[in-house]
Amino acid sequence: MLPTGYWEPPRKRCCCARRGTQLVLVGLLSTAMCASLLTLLLLWHWETEKTLKQLGDTAIQNVSRVSKDLERYQSNQLAQESEAAQMSQSMQELQAEQKQMKTQDSQLSQNLNKIQEDLTNIESQNSELSQNLNRLQEDVINVKSLGLNEKRTASDSLEKLQEEVAKLWIEVLMSKGTACNTCPKDWLHFQQKCYYFGKGSKQWIQARYTCSDLEGRLVSIHSQEEQDFLMKHMNKRDSWIGLQDLHMEGQFTWMDESPVDYR
Template sequence: MDDNSYSEVPVEYSRRQKSCCRRQGLKLVLLGLLMASFCAGLLTVLLLWHWDAVQSMKQLEETAARNVSQLSQVLASHKDQQMTQQSQAAQMLQNMEKIVTEQKTLKHQEFQFSRNLDGVQEDLVNLKSAALNEMYSVWNRMEKLQEEVEKLWLELHLSNGSQCNTCPEDWVNFGRKCYYFGQGTPKKWLQARNACRALQGQLVSIHSQEEQDFLTQHGSKFGTWIGLRDLDLEGQFIWMDENPLNYNNWGPGEPNNQEPSEDCVVMEHSGKWNDMDCLGRLDSWVCDRLATC
């Protein structure tokens, strides 16, 4: 091999080496460009992501701000409502206390009214009782006065020789008096007394054996009410004509007041007298009144 051959080999090698270096440099440049493009793209993506994140954060902040504002409004409204409710509750409590006070006042007034009403009712009862007692007293005095007038009138006519033996229809004359022998629906003593008063008479008063014998003939076998009683004072018997007990025809052992309420007198079928419960019922009673002239 000649020298020219040896000299051409390094040149060729050098050329190849340079070419190789150029290719490698190009590759590095391309790689650099590629890396730069990748970094640029990545940076762009990161920037876009950051911008989106910033926008999202802004939206979140705005939403949060709106929510906070709404929540603040709700809390403020709730606080106002709570204050209103507390005020209403305080007012209701005050009203309840007022109502309780008024109820206590009304109860006290009702109690006072009830006491006053009881007092008025008691006064009315006492007044009614006093009025009835006075009425009965006046009635008895009038009956007594009327009887005295009739007796005086009878004595006057008798002294002038008049015959004073006139009796109303259904009445029987004996002596100076007329007698009505009541029979029918069984009556208590007070009912029999009222029946005689309705006939302008009174339950019979007996003052002699002759009068007793006359009444015995017309007596009922079941007993007959007569006008003798001890209603006012136990043991003090009084006739309806207020005359004293100057004659009596008590049965054996009578009056015995066998029961605490035996204060009225009944004439047995035999004519004997027996004290009996005034609430007992007899279907026979005798009324008397003065005969007219």
């Protein structure tokens, strides 16, 4: 026991214990903060490395793309330079050709002037020749027309004369009683005339000349009886007769120049 009146100092153990606890807490807190900072630093470092890697890959891709573009540009530039050289050479060739064409144009112009002068002279001569040729053509046409008209008139007169002779011969034979033998073979007798019905297809002008070769002419029809006889013996398809408008279109006459008295 302590004597009365003795002052006992306060105990400090509890305070020491509290301070130790606080220090431990502070140390733990510092350790946690350091660990957190270290973790943050590690994360930041990892993210930074990842970002740097991505940036590096992107940079590599960009460098590769730029390198390809540069190569393409260089190749295009070389091609353009070669094209420019070819164009320059072509331009020089064109200029040389242009000079040649200018000299040729001057020569052609001179030749054209000479040709125009010659054409003028030829035209003047052609006008005279044309006039003379027109005169000659008119003379030839006149001669031909006269020759054709005379030939046609002579042919018609000859055919008419042959027909008259045939009629007279038939009349003479009939007067002697030998009318049954008056027509040639393959010809038919009807009303003092002999008729031949041709075979095969012909044009009208061919039929006319065939009759002339047979010493006859295309038939002229002057009665219903004669038409009935012809309809009975003619070709079933079609046949030519001697009605024509050769001298004037629309004005029909018979080949023997007999009047059109029956239609």
